[in-house]
Amino acid sequence: MRMRSSSHPIVSWIGVGLALSLGSAVAAQEFRATVTGRVTDPNGLVAPGVTVTAASTQTGEVTVGVTTTEGVYTIPFLRPGVYAVSAELSGFRKITQPDVRL
Structure with a gap:
């Protein structure tokens, strides 16, 4: 019986390691949403320093953002709902604004 040896054993192990790490990355993925926008006053001027709150109606989780000097806010990493x-x-x-579906 003859055994074959690979001339590139490191490449083989890298391939196995890559396949295993990709499998765990796919299994660990979860979906998140981001709410972003611009707040203006009744005259259409940007409104800095506004507190913007996203409250989940399903879990009660509350996430807060504040508008920039340009009136822009971003609330990232929200669970769909x-x-x-x-x-x-x-x-x-x-x-x-009630019933915002993400």
């Missing part, structure tokens, strides 16, 4: 998104700033009425 239904949210109530609200914006509030002192001196202005709080605005809530």
Whole structure:
């Protein structure tokens, strides 16, 4: 009986390691969503410093973002589901958009 030896054993192990790591990466994936936008005042001017809140209506989880000097906000890494998104700033009425589906 004759045994064959590979002239590239390291390449073989790298291939096996890569296949195993890709399999675990695929299994560990989960989906997330991002809410982003721009807040303006009634005159259409950007509104910096506005607190924007995304509250899951299913889990109660609350995530908060604040608008930049350009009035832009981003709330990343939200689990898919239904949210109530609200914006509030002192001196202005709080605005809530219910049933935002992500």
